[in-house]
Amino acid sequence: MDKLAPQLYKKMLLIRKLELRLAEIYHTDAVKSPVHLSVGQESIAVGICDPLNKDDLVSNTYRCHATYIAKGGDLREMMAELYGKSQGCAGGKAGSMHLVDMKNGVVGASAVVGTTIPIAAGLALAMKFDAKKTGKQRIVVSVFGDGGTEEGCFYETINFAALRKLPMIFVCENNRLAIHTPIERRWATEKLCERIQTYGIETHKIDDADVFKIRETISSAAEKIRNTGEGPIFIECATYRWLEHVGPFDDHKDNYRDLEEYARWKKNDQIDRLAGMLDENTRNQIQQEVTDMIKDAEIFAENSPYPAAEELYTHVYAH
Amino acid sequence: MDKLAPQLYKKMLLIRKLELRLAEIYHTDAVKSPVHLSVGQESIAVGICDPLNKDDLVSNTYRCHATYIAKGGDLREMMAELYGKSQGCAGGKAGSMHLVDMKNGVVGASAVVGTTIPIAAGLALAMKFDAKKTGKQRIVVSVFGDGGTEEGCFYETINFAALRKLPMIFVCENNRLAIHTPIERRWATEKLCERIQTYGIETHKIDDADVFKIRETISSAAEKIRNTGEGPIFIECATYRWLEHVGPFDDHKDNYRDLEEYARWKKNDQIDRLAGMLDENTRNQIQQEVTDMIKDAEIFAENSPYPAAEELYTHVYAH
Amino acid sequence: MSMHTNSVATSLQKDQQDLHLIRYFEALREAFDQEMTRDPNVFLFGLDVDDHKGIQGSTLGLVEKFGRDRVFGTPLSEDAMTGVAIGAAMAGYRPIHTHIRMDFMLLCMNQLVNMAAKAHYMYNGQVQVPLVVRTMIGRSWGQGGQHSQALHSLFMHIPGLKVVAPSNAHDAKGCMIAAIRDNNPVIFIEHRLLYSTEGFVPKNSYEVPLGKARILVPGSDVTIVAISHMVMEALRARKHLDSIGISAEIIDPISLWPLDMDTIVASVQKTKKLLIVDNAWLTCGASSEILSRTIEMFQEEDHVLPAIARMGFAPTTCPTTRPLENLFYPNGRTIAVKAYEMVKGKSAKAWEPPVDARAEIDEFKGPF
Amino acid sequence: MSMHTNSVATSLQKDQQDLHLIRYFEALREAFDQEMTRDPNVFLFGLDVDDHKGIQGSTLGLVEKFGRDRVFGTPLSEDAMTGVAIGAAMAGYRPIHTHIRMDFMLLCMNQLVNMAAKAHYMYNGQVQVPLVVRTMIGRSWGQGGQHSQALHSLFMHIPGLKVVAPSNAHDAKGCMIAAIRDNNPVIFIEHRLLYSTEGFVPKNSYEVPLGKARILVPGSDVTIVAISHMVMEALRARKHLDSIGISAEIIDPISLWPLDMDTIVASVQKTKKLLIVDNAWLTCGASSEILSRTIEMFQEEDHVLPAIARMGFAPTTCPTTRPLENLFYPNGRTIAVKAYEMVKGKSAKAWEPPVDARAEIDEFKGPF
Numbered sequence A, B: 001m002d003k004l005a006p007q008l009y010k011k012m013l014l015i016r017k018l019e020l021r022l023a024e025i026y027h028t029d030a031v032k033s034p035v036h037l038s039v040g041q042e043s044i045a046v047g048i049c050d051p052l053n054k055d056d057l058v059s060n061t062y063r064c065h066a067t068y069i070a071k072g073g074d075l076r077e078m079m080a081e082l083y084g085k086s087q088g089c090a091g092g093k094a095g096s097m098h099l100v101d102m103k104n105g106v107v108g109a110s111a112v113v114g115t116t117i118p119i120a121a122g123l124a125l126a127m128k129f130d131a132k133k134t135g136k137q138r139i140v141v142s143v144f145g146d147g148g149t150e151e152g153c154f155y156e157t158i159n160f161a162a163l164r165k166l167p168m169i170f171v172c173e174n175n176r177l178a179i180h181t182p183i184e185r186r187w188a189t190e191k192l193c194e195r196i197q198t199y200g201i202e203t204h205k206i207d208d209a210d211v212f213k214i215r216e217t218i219s220s221a222a223e224k225i226r227n228t229g230e231g232p233i234f235i236e237c238a239t240y241r242w243l244e245h246v247g248p249f250d251d252h253k254d255n256y257r258d259l260e261e262y263a264r265w266k267k268n269d270q271i272d273r274l275a276g277m278l279d280e281n282t283r284n285q286i287q288q289e290v291t292d293m294i295k296d297a298e299i300f301a302e303n304s305p306y307p308a309a310e311e312l313y314t315h316v317y318a319h
Numbered sequence C, D: 001m002s003m004h005t006n007s008v009a010t011s012l013q014k015d016q017q018d019l020h021l022i023r024y025f026e027a028l029r030e031a032f033d034q035e036m037t038r039d040p041n042v043f044l045f046g047l048d049v050d051d052h053k054g055i056q057g058s059t060l061g062l063v064e065k066f067g068r069d070r071v072f073g074t075p076l077s078e079d080a081m082t083g084v085a086i087g088a089a090m091a092g093y094r095p096i097h098t099h100i101r102m103d104f105m106l107l108c109m110n111q112l113v114n115m116a117a118k119a120h121y122m123y124n125g126q127v128q129v130p131l132v133v134r135t136m137i138g139r140s141w142g143q144g145g146q147h148s149q150a151l152h153s154l155f156m157h158i159p160g161l162k163v164v165a166p167s168n169a170h171d172a173k174g175c176m177i178a179a180i181r182d183n184n185p186v187i188f189i190e191h192r193l194l195y196s197t198e199g200f201v202p203k204n205s206y207e208v209p210l211g212k213a214r215i216l217v218p219g220s221d222v223t224i225v226a227i228s229h230m231v232m233e234a235l236r237a238r239k240h241l242d243s244i245g246i247s248a249e250i251i252d253p254i255s256l257w258p259l260d261m262d263t264i265v266a267s268v269q270k271t272k273k274l275l276i277v278d279n280a281w282l283t284c285g286a287s288s289e290i291l292s293r294t295i296e297m298f299q300e301e302d303h304v305l306p307a308i309a310r311m312g313f314a315p316t317t318c319p320t321t322r323p324l325e326n327l328f329y330p331n332g333r334t335i336a337v338k339a340y341e342m343v344k345g346k347s348a349k350a351w352e353p354p355v356d357a358r359a360e361i362d363e364f365k366g367p368f
């Protein structure tokens, strides 16, 4: 824990501070993209990505800032992408909902719920093939929301992944909301893990968003898959979205959610918790580093030029 | 059982004899349609449909002859449809894979696997609305194969039906084959009922195709739904397809299936079984009735004219 | 914004005295309200139709008025929910199913094309599918490739479906009422950037018939047929052209299928020039079809063939960044220049219209 | 059947000496075999590709030769399996995904349109999606509305996808090889009724380039552009026309996107008449696009506009019964009559060509 706490703290703080900075500057219109912030949910992204290797992959939804950062996605390129600049991770063509950084193992995110789940399985299939040649088993982590599990392709993918024993970990970030609709209006029951077990899949349910627990669960799951070459493993992580579905504000006045639940989650904030585990020096140092990184990314984004007109026509077809 | 055995026997025999007659005449090209025969599977259709009311609905796949007949679909119109004639149940526009007879509660079948499952849920939703006005709860039975449960829309529908407590019964005809692919290559596990239970749905698994058992299960399920206005209920029925996937022949020489399994199922044939329960007189009389009905339908079909050219353009849009 | 919708109202609603000035989404809501009041079989459902934002306001208040049986949200299951809508429609109800982005309809193509479009024909009239599928085209503020598609031509291609894309509050209300009453599946295409535009709308119930185009502004030199949000751009182009003495006739087909070619061809017979501006890609698009049918109808009558040109989305995925996005879409100025070239000939000297105010685009920053 | 494929082979393969006479499905199998041998990253999967029927023979023997890792069946999950293919392609593999009916592709439009078509662009070149989606158009023997659709225009509409529809064994093999090697998603459209047609096919590996049309038979009086199985009907029409002294030039675009308009326009400049015969519905179809681009290119060059006509499926769902199905499709005789009218003028006296032998249609009774 001596090294782990500061490491996880730093990653979570980087996500939190960066997103709050986005929220702060959003009114300036520098960020010209709908932002789906993960504020309050950081422990999942960090718990998942921390034990992964650089050449493992994380696959995501439109709410992708947190995993992008946690997996080691390039911060400058992320910020430039949000600004719509040519040095963005996708040259300004993707925006906030489709972040991508293949060199750091961040698979392109998608704005269509559920879409990336089977694609992650395809990447895992490729890794299974690869492992037969290289002897080295990489893994994919597929992250999606509770809403994502309502799309048919989720079950199609689960069945296929179990049938082919694909080297992947499914992670459901269950914040009990899809936009404003509570889970009770969308799920017939909440026995998701029980259901997934009927496919012969090992499941874990973590209901307190404890970053160490998430990290440890992923870490042993990853090790097991690497050793045997066989997955998948399924993890459901309870969490809570502090801010509005899309945009920089909180929406607690909107009266569609239980503010006591929010208060409970806020009290359980993993960033506060880990801050409390560090000495002041370390904490200050990390906070400074994080602030500097964000500043640096912002300056990079500001200075980056917008893409030239001819970029409209690049990469329509691959050559 | 006194009246039940002859009644069920007659329905099963009608399906069997009609389909075997189709197989017999198939080489004459009178039937110009790909036929997916249910020979060997008749007890499911009959067990399901026998306890239903005329204004209840059965919804089906392309392998739809059996349920069409069992639910009381017009036999002449069915035969004329297979012949491509204007007096067919769909005027010759639908053929074997899309049989329909709304007046007798047979919802139009579809050649695309899975497609009719959510549509059945829509019909059930309508019946739930209707019941609030009429006080009478009709029900829908949605029938599909083991392959059908692999399509994402199946799970989407199950979740929705459970969430809204729709007045419907799901019946999976599990013949362990999708075309030639055995279930082991398609299902990660065979815990289908366990999985469906996680939605809070009552399930029943019938593994011997016993027509009385199927009838009784459906009958109590239907009664329960009618009384409470709340479903759904899920039933998995094991069965076995005696003939090839599509076409009039058996394909046992093709070596993709376990012939011992076939022999076991043949020995368990519900038509033979019920024949054995009847006295010779009753049996003979039923056989004669069935033969006459088929002959009558054939003559009707033969004499029916082909649709006129202008029929190509009728019913493209409803007015 | 009221310029063009004004003209619609004045030119067409002379005898419907009781107008009010409302926005596109309010016009839709009024249609739902009136039809749900009139016909107890109409119900409205889909993701988020019942939340406190109410699909950008277009469904607000309906739960309270009609109850949760007739206005309800769903799980994220576009495919099955479309099947549910079809089943309910077959049973005699009139569902209105809502997608907040047209891109999501790609998840339910099987149900729409294989069942909704075909059921009435394939079952030889035994069932009807009186279904309205509302769907919104997104645009701007970095929505990008998967939230900005306009896929109407995919539906126009399929016999059995109807497709409408009203461009103003008046037609939104009237078309929605006609679509709800129609006994066929109707793909009802809204455009996010039209939601806040205002128009004079009759307070009473009325139908804008599916299959009838509207001449928004008459003109004599060139016919501009524009679709959905491109109607607004075409009207801007018309102003530019007017300023240099070119008179453009602006036609809004409103209904993309059935398609009122008679109105278009009559106009082109007068102007001899047709510029089609689709709010979509060109290839196999509505623009190809309008061009093709115009040529065919002119040939049929042995008329001299008119000059025809098309504009639409750039043949790329929609990029998020503003400078590229601006190039992706036609606009009032590029449309005006194209029409100018058609009227004046290729050798005419270059003309650059002044920059437009385009409030609905320039000021849009959500909500999404 | 060998008539037209013969002519392809003789006119185009003069220097590829080592030919053999094989059927369409065998040509496909040869392409798979050779490419899978050449490139270990190619794999083939989809429902039933590994059973003893092997997709009408086109995949037979491949499991035995390449093993179950590279040739495998799947559950009935078209949507997710398409995502799996895309993921594997992004990871550097070259999957060939198979659908036995084009109608089933409606289940995976989201993956194809929102991801496969867009990934390379949206992620600015960070990934490629070298994917082949094989899909078969069904026809005849009561397959009807949900097993006979030809939906190529839906894919042509979407930037980022390529679409090919070879009409003969030679092009099937060469196009498949080109499609497998292409770094983009390619929708590869086969037609069930072409499966048994024979053609001379080089034994070696070769590419038929995506984006190049083929003049199958040269002619001077009218250009007939025909797609997929309609190529066979157009060749029958050519014979009828020939018998009354009309010389038709038959063009097979092979590749529907990219579309080789240059070859088409050069032909029409010669013949001044273009008849487009699509194996699909007309509205927003390939025929609209070919017509539109022809007009645009002629206008661009200030050429006198040619006479253009289109034929295709009747604007209905495909009925199963033979008499109606016969009316649903264009055929050699109706094509010939249309071309005759275009050449002779509307007032020409009626002409009725003799009945054709059409073995691939008349004798087809499955297997399905």
Ligand SMILES: Cc1ncc(C[n+]2csc(CCOP(=O)(O)OP(=O)(O)O)c2C)c(N)n1
Pocket: A063, A111, A112, A113, A114, A144, A145, A146, A147, A148, A149, A175, A177, A178, A179, A245, C047, C076, C078, C100, C104, C107
């Ligand atoms: C297929 C699809 N349907 C609907 C939407 C609109 N939409 C965007 S986010 C969202 C909610 C998703 O909820 P969940 O998966 O739980 O993720 P969360 O936002 O809670 O992280 C919805 C319905 C979409 N993007 N894609």
Ligand SMILES: Cc1ncc(C[n+]2csc(CCOP(=O)(O)OP(=O)(O)O)c2C)c(N)n1
Pocket: B063, B111, B112, B113, B114, B144, B145, B146, B147, B148, B149, B173, B175, B177, B178, B179, B245, D047, D076, D078, D100, D104, D107
């Ligand atoms: C969506 C779709 N995919 C594939 C097919 C091809 N197909 C026709 S029947 C069939 C097998 C279906 O198996 P199952 O659901 O178990 O029904 P059974 O034939 O055993 O009655 C398949 C794959 C289809 N018709 N529809």
Ligand SMILES: [Mg+2]
Pocket: A145, A146, A147, A173, A174, A175, A176, A177, A178, A179
């Ligand atoms: Mg959620």
Ligand SMILES: [Mg+2]
Pocket: B145, B146, B147, B173, B174, B175, B176, B177, B178, B179
């Ligand atoms: Mg089966």
